[in-house]
Amino acid sequence: MTHTLLQTIITIVVMMGVLQGACAYLIYVERKVAAYMQARIGPNRVGPFGLLQPIADGLKFLFKEEVIPGNVDKLLFLLSPAVAVGTATFAFAVVPFGPTSNTPGEYQFVIAPGIDIGILFTFAIGSLAAYGIILGGWSSNNKYSFLGAMRSTAQIISYEIPLGMSILGVVLLAGSLNLERIIDQQVRDGWNVFYQPLAFLLFLLAVMAECNRLPFDLPEAEQELIGGYHTEYSGLKFGLFFLGEYTHVITTALLLSVVFFGGWYFPGIVGPESGIILKLLSIWLKALAFILFYMFIRWTIPRFRFDQLMGLAWRTLIPLAMVNLVCVMLVKEFRLSLWLLPPTSLALLLGATVLSLKYPQQPRRRLLTVAADGQPAVTTAR
Amino acid sequence: MPIPENAVRWVEPPKMSVLDQLYIPAIIEGLGTTIQHMFAPKVTVQYPEQRPQMPPNYRGVHRLNRDEQQRVKCVACYMCATACPAHCIDIVAAPSPWPDREKYPETFVIDELRCIYCGMCEEACPVDAIELTSLFDLTGLSREEMMFDKEKLLSVFDQTVKTGSDPIRTRGGKLGPAAELPK
Numbered sequence: 001m002t003h004t005l006l007q008t009i010i011t012i013v014v015m016m017g018v019l020q021g022a023c024a025y026l027i028y029v030e031r032k033v034a035a036y037m038q039a040r041i042g043p044n045r046v047g048p049f050g051l052l053q054p055i056a057d058g059l060k061f062l063f064k065e066e067v068i069p070g071n072v073d074k075l076l077f078l079l080s081p082a083v084a085v086g087t088a089t090f091a092f093a094v095v096p097f098g099p100t101s102n103t104p105g106e107y108q109f110v111i112a113p114g115i116d117i118g119i120l121f122t123f124a125i126g127s128l129a130a131y132g133i134i135l136g137g138w139s140s141n142n143k144y145s146f147l148g149a150m151r152s153t154a155q156i157i158s159y160e161i162p163l164g165m166s167i168l169g170v171v172l173l174a175g176s177l178n179l180e181r182i183i184d185q186q187v188r189d190g191w192n193v194f195y196q197p198l199a200f201l202l203f204l205l206a207v208m209a210e211c212n213r214l215p216f217d218l219p220e221a222e223q224e225l226i227g228g229y230h231t232e233y234s235g236l237k238f239g240l241f242f243l244g245e246y247t248h249v250i251t252t253a254l255l256l257s258v259v260f261f262g263g264w265y266f267p268g269i270v271g272p273e274s275g276i277i278l279k280l281l282s283i284w285l286k287a288l289a290f291i292l293f294y295m296f297i298r299w300t301i302p303r304f305r306f307d308q309l310m311g312l313a314w315r316t317l318i319p320l321a322m323v324n325l326v327c328v329m330l331v332k333e334f335r336l337s338l339w340l341l342p343p344t345s346l347a348l349l350l351g352a353t354v355l356s357l358k359y360p361q362q363p364r365r366r367l368l369t370v371a372a373d374g375q376p377a378v379t380t381a382r
Numbered sequence: 383m384p385i386p387e388n389a390v391r392w393v394e395p396p397k398m399s400v401l402d403q404l405y406i407p408a409i410i411e412g413l414g415t416t417i418q419h420m421f422a423p424k425v426t427v428q429y430p431e432q433r434p435q436m437p438p439n440y441r442g443v444h445r446l447n448r449d450e451q452q453r454v455k456c457v458a459c460y461m462c463a464t465a466c467p468a469h470c471i472d473i474v475a476a477p478s479p480w481p482d483r484e485k486y487p488e489t490f491v492i493d494e495l496r497c498i499y500c501g502m503c504e505e506a507c508p509v510d511a512i513e514l515t516s517l518f519d520l521t522g523l524s525r526e527e528m529m530f531d532k533e534k535l536l537s538v539f540d541q542t543v544k545t546g547s548d549p550i551r552t553r554g555g556k557l558g559p560a561a562e563l564p565k
């Protein structure tokens with residue numbers, strides 16, 4: 001036992017505080033980024049540069065009237081925000097957020113260090129967050145919410161598969177599901193993103209879909225579903241959904257930097273001998289870069305249509321992830337050079353592109369010629 | 383009548399190249415655009431401190447114009463009240479105390495809450511007595527407060543003349559043709 005109980009409790013308490021503060025300020029950053037991209041200024045009234053805005057928002061959430069609509073299923077309605085936040089924070093337990101090492105006795109920057117199924121745990125718990133959404137949408141007793149919940153079910157089930165499969169290649173390279181080991185392997189061999197650019201791309205896409213971030217935010221789609229599953233929520237309960245979403249964003253951003261960008265390791269600058277501060281900076285800056293990237297993407301790409309969303313997962317991401325996994329297996333099995341992998345990735349990506357050009361997936365159109373003067377009607381599919 | 387087959391023109395979507403189909407260049411291009419916007423000049427007007435410059439033909443709060451002798455210009459002809467689609471102008475006419483016109487408005491009340499700011503009243507007015515100014519931030523604490531009477535409307539005139547924010551439609555104090563007494 002490297003961690004005593006006390007140490008763990010302190011870590012949990014501190015990290016909860018950090019996470020919630022970070023979520024509040026991420027909302028602020030998101031609003032600022034959105035404003036700047038739209039040639040506006042964004043929140044700037046509360047405190048200098050609007051820096052106290054998150055606190056004002058939080059207070060507003062706390063003091064707002066708690067509206068529970070008359071026809072909702074009360075128990076599930078109240079339960080679902082708790083599920084959303086609970087699972088999101090629970091999934092954070094195994095994600096390293098600072099320097100980790102294999103030396104026993106050293107303090108590890110993970111809430112639960114040394115979990116051998118680390119990454120599996122994150123995915124398993126993280127996808128439970130879908131229950132928060134589904135229960136919320138269903139118990140709201142509102143058609144829009146229910147539609148949002150249905151969409152979210154389909155989306156999360158679909159994107160779970162490429163999410164898990166894209167990361168299997170990395171797991172094969174490291175020989176472990178343990179996130180600390182995956183970092184160790186990258187310290188030895190270099191960042192995974194160089195070996196597995198395709199897996200990185202797939203994982204990035206799948207993670208965005210899991211977080212319901214904008215090109216994939218069909219469950220909430222303000223314009224179509226007036227907020228989807230959280231239409232009926234207000235006050236603190238709505239705030240909890242928000243908190244869950246942003247915690248998920250932080251978790252996935254950290255995961256991305258841990259799995260593909262070496263966690264705290266930065267070749268040439270931050271090695272195993274560097275100080276704690278430098279390592280912390282390294283991992284959080286990477287995570288911040290991903291979060292900013294999510295935000296930039298959000299204001300750049302419009303939302304998918306639902307069939308496009310499903311098509312992307314089932315016809316593109318899943319086959320690509322599978323073939324990519326087979327390639328990694330072959331390389332590992334025959335002990336080939338790891339540098340064979342990046343060209344393979346590129347070839348796979350181009351191959352998929354060419355294939356999809358060859359067999360375009362367009363919505364079927366039917367031309368129905370109405371029968372005239374006793375002629376039979378003809379239907380032609382185009 | 384069915385549409386004949388040869389009258390239907392099918393439009394095919396443009397062919398995509400491999401790069402287009404890859405989508406990644408397009409996404410990067412899009413990111414370029416949005417990131418460029420982050421450094422572009424901002425259009426926000428910091429409202430209470432910075433007042434926006436309304437165009438001079440903006441249709442805001444009404445004013446009742448005064449003539450050169452500071453009398454109300456209106457001749458109580460009821461044209462504006464008749465033209466008003468929202469029926470929010472209420473005029474009580476009285477014989478004019480001045481020799482150059484027959485009537486003048488004893489009371490002149492506009493319900494600013496009912497008004498839709500369409501500008502029909504000022505179009506209808508033969509003597510350009512009523513005008514919409516570019517004041518846009520009209521607030522009040524009660525409905526009664528928003529019933530603007532003659533004094534209030536004249537004070538809007540004084541205020542806009544003082545700040546030099548005359549609407550462009552003003553013909554500078556001259557009475558229109560209908561206000562001329564028959565010779």
Ligand code: SF4
Nearest residue numbers: 466497498500501503
């Ligand atoms: S602006 Fe239109 S609605 Fe308002 S008082 Fe004039 S005519 Fe009536």
Ligand code: SF4
Nearest residue numbers: 456457459460462507
């Ligand atoms: S149309 Fe002009 S002159 Fe006639 S009543 Fe209205 S404001 Fe007075």
